[in-house]
Amino acid sequence: MTSTGIYLAESVEWDLIRWATASWPKETGGLLAGVWAGSRPWITMAIEVPGIPASESNWSIAGGATRRVILRVRKRDPRIGYFGDWHSHPRDCGPSVLDARSMARTLSQTTGRPPLPIMLLVRRHAESYVVEAHRSTGRELTSVEIKYTGNLSSFQQEVST
Secondary structure, three states: OOOOOEEEOHHHHHHHHHHHHHHOOOOOEEEEEEEEEOOEEEEEEEEEOOEOOOOOOOOOEOOOHHHHHHHHHHHHOOOOEEEEEEEEEOOOOOOOHHHHHHHHHHHHHOOOOOOOOEEEEEEEEOOEEEEEEEEEOOOOEEEEOEEEOOOOOOOOOOOOO
16 A cells, blocks of 8 residues: 555445446446545545446546546536546456556646546455555556545536536
8 A cells, every 4th residue: 555545435435336336247437536635635526437438348538528527527616626537347356457557648647746646446346346546656556545534415426528
């Protein structure tokens, strides 16, 4: 685990698991948004964004979708910022080589406070899902500690692209 963790609203975790369960056996994913709580990112919102094309082993976001969705979210609350991406793995497997490459590319394009961007992986485990956090060093993914902050209200409504 890295020394700098993230805060995650429990309601975000519930949404991620609900979306992953609904999309099984295909992957799904989207964006993570939130605010800074001291030196830690606090993920207060997840948005499911349709992938192109979603499969059992691949999900990717359409070009330009991240900017459009985050601008829409910021119109509702300008304090909210982009913190990274999330996606599901319908099998019990950790981050892939493709995940590491994708996060390294996102890191090279992201400005702002470190330790961004964050990737939440919603991994199938037994009959449910577990959520794990990772960030890119540019060469590899490292685990990030998650500290749960309780439920937030339904501000996390789906935002269409």
